[in-house]
Amino acid sequence: MSAPLLISLPPEATATLRRRAQAHGMSPATFAHLLLVQALRDPGAAAPAPDRAEARPAQPLLGPLRALLAVDLASAGSWDDLQERLAHHGYTFRERGGDLALYCLTTAARLCQASDLGWSHGELMRRFGVVFPGPAQDGLAHRALQNTTPGAHPSLFPELEDASDIILIEDD
Incomplete structure (x- = not known):
């Protein structure tokens, strides 16, 4: 479980943190958070500065996050249940x-997309049978929930589901 952490830095260190965070396009809190996570991941290695120019976080940061949240993402039965599990x-x-x-929740830093954790927005909507609570993406919700049963995984070839005369052609 995460807990707030208050760090007192000398004024010159605070100024450097702000400059480097701004150069990477993020808040000082987000920049410090990512630096600490990277530094604590391998105590013997120097923490490289995170780069917000990348669309997604570095893979070393995603692995532990995926592992931490995998069971909760797979086990949640509803949006509320999932949000409670994540908040924990x-x-x-x-x-x-x-x-x-x-x-x-502590720093308000955006860490990654749901799809980076192995579950797309559409997959979660189909699983829960309802759109994500909040400003809904009507078009996405309609497409994702169209002709699906909550909890069921859609077929990759729906036009073949009822076909009884499928012919397999193999090369000699």
């Missing part, structure tokens, strides 16, 4: 750009 770890989902983004 200090995270929450919010809509962002037609997908869901994972945010830290």
